[in-house]
Amino acid sequence: MLKIKNLCVEAEGKKILRGVNLSVKAGEVHSIMGPNGSGKTTLAQVLAGRDSYQITAGEVIYQGQDLLEMAPEDRARKGVFLAFQYPVEIPGVSNTYFLRAALNAVRKDRGEEEVSAFDFLGQVREKLALLEMDESLISRPVNVGFSGGEKKRNEVFQMAVLEPHLAILDETDSGLDIDALKIVAEGVNKLRSENRAFIVVTHYQRLLSYIVPDYVHVLSEGRIVRTGDSSLALELEEKGYSWLAAPKPESVATGEAG
C-alpha cells in the first residue's frame, strides 16, 4: 500500500529525515517510536502533504501513485488520513459541517453519492457512540473549547467517519488519561481490517499495549535505526531510547519491514 524509499526532508535548512525506508501493506499496523525531535511528526505531516517541508530526496509510492506529487486534499480523497498531534481549532466552523464536507469530498472522489445532512447525522451517531463522545460535540466549532482528550477523540471519530485506507496517528496518546486512551484504542481496533493499514506514531509504549502493532520501528535522528515486533516496544520502555541514540550506520538501519 505504501512504500517510502530513502525519504530525506528538511525544514528551514535543517535536515530532519535522513533517508527513511518503510513499507506498509494493507492490514498491517506499524508503530513508529522514537525520542523527541527524531522526526516522527515530520514523517507523519509529510505523508499527509504539509508543504512547509522541503523534500530533498526519495520517493513515496501510495497505491501505485506518487504520493508526494498529490495535493493534501487529493491524498485525503484517496484514503490517507492523519490524526493530528495537535488538532487545530477552527472557530466559526461547526464539526458537523466540516466533517460532512470532508466525507462528501471523499465520496465524490470515489464516485459515490453525497450524503445529505439528515443521513449524515444518522451515520455519525454510531461512530460517536464508538468513541463515547457526546452528540453535542459535533454541533460545536471544530475543536474549539475541547479538552485535550476530546480533541484526540475527535480525530479518531473523524477517522471512523472517513474510513481511510491508510491511517496515520500522530501521538494520539499524548494528553489522554488512561480511560480515554482505552476508548481511543478500542475505536482504532474496531477499524482494523484487511484493507486498512495504520502507522501509529508514539513516544511511549503504553498505547501499544492496547493497539498491538505488527511492526515497531525506531526512528532516531531522521533514520529508522531498528525494526522489530511489538516486543521491541517493551524493550524500549524498559531501557529508554538512549541505548539507540547513536545509530550505527547502515548495518541496523534497514527499516524494511514486511
Added chain:
Amino acid sequence: MVSKSLAHYSASFACLQNPKEPQWLQAIRNEAMEQFSKLGFPTSRQEEWKYTKVDFTRKLAFDHAPSQLNGVTADQLNQVTFGNFQCPRLVFVNGHYSETLSSLQDLPPQVQVRSLAEALRENPEQIKPHLARHAGYQDHAFVALNTAFIQDGAFVHIPEGARIEEPIHLLFVSTSLDKVTACHPRNLIVVDENSQATILESYVGLDQQPYFTNLVTEVVMGKNANLDHYKLKRESDQAFHVGTLQIHQDRSSHLRTFDVTLGGALTRNEVNARLDGEGAECALDGLYLVSGGQHVDNHTRLEHAKPHCASREVYRGILDDRATGVFHGRIVVQPDAQKTDSKQTNNNLLLSDDATINTKPQLEIYADDVKCTHGATVGQLDENALFYLRSRGIDATTARSLLIYAFASQVTEEIRVESVRSQVDDHLFGWLPQGRLIREAI
C-alpha cells in the same frame, strides 16, 4: 482649490433658506456653516485623518441632490428590504423622504417613525432638546457640513415604556442623477426611559456612479432604555460615505450597535458613545469587507463619563486586493468613571500582500479603579487550519473561503435580527469563491 470647493457648498447652502424653518434651527445651521467654512475639509496632516484622504471633496463638485424619486420603485427596493420581511420602513431617495415608498403599518400610535422635516414642521419643540446637541460640529468638518445642511432624515421616537419587537428600517437609497450629488441625511433617534427598540439604518447605492453621502445620526437613550442599532452599508463602488453615529446613554441603558461596511469607494464611519449614567452598557461591533481599491475607516470613541459602566467592542475586517483600512478605537475614562469595565478588540484578515490596515487602539484613562483592555491583530489565513481542512479532503479554495467565512461569522453571530444576519451572509457568500457551496452546506 480648497476655497473653491467650500464656495460651492456655500452656494448650495444659500439656496436652502426656508422662511418657515424654526429660528433656533436656522441659528444652528448658520453657525455650523460658519464653522465648516473655518474648518474646511480635513487633510492628512490632521491626526484623525492621517490615513484617510478625502481628496474627493476637493476634486468633485457635489451638488445638493434634488428632491425627486428618480424612477425608484417599490420593486427595486424589495432586493434591499429583505424580500418578504415586512417591517415598518422609512425610505429616502437621495436624501429626500419618499412617502410612497415608505410603509408604516402596525406601529403603536404613540411611537413616531417619520421624516425629520415633517416632524420639524409639525412639532419642532420635541426635536429642539436633542437635535445637534450631541454630535459636535465645532471641531468636525463633516458633522458641521451635515448640520449646516439639515433638511431631512429619519425621526424615531420610542416613548417611555414602549417595547417594539419588530425592527424599524431606515433605508437610504442613492440613484444616479445627471450630476454628481451630495446628500446629508440627518437622523434623530430618541429612546425614552424603559423602552426598547431595534433600528436598522441601511445605505444602498442602486446605480454605479459617484455620489457623496454625509450623514449624522444622533441617538438619545433614557434610563433603562434598550436599543439594538444596525447600520448596513452597501453603497455603490464609486460612492463616498462619511457618517457619524453619536450616542448619548443615560443610567442603566443598554445599547448594541453593529456596523457593516460592504460597498463604497471610500467609507469613514464614526461611532461615538457617551456612557453618561451609572450602569449604562454598550456593545459596539462591526465588520468590514473590502476589496479592489476600496478604503474603509472605522473610528470609534467610547467615553465612560460615569461609574459602573461597561463597554465591549469587537470590529473585524477582511481586506483583499489593494484595499486599505483604518481602525482607530479610542476609550476615554473620565475621572469620575470608577469601576469602568471596557474591552476592545480589532481583528484583521489580509487576503493579499497589497492590502493594508492601520489599526490603533487607544486608551485614555483618568480614573484609577478601572478594568480596560484592548488588542488588535493583523494576520493572514492560518496555515495550520488550512492544512487541517485540506488534509480531510476539502479543496484549497473551499478551505480558504470557509476560514474567511468563519472569521467573519465570529462577529456576525452578534447580529440578532435574522434577516440582517442573512443579508450579510448573502453578501459574504457572493463574495467568496465557492461561497455558494459553503452556504448550501452550512
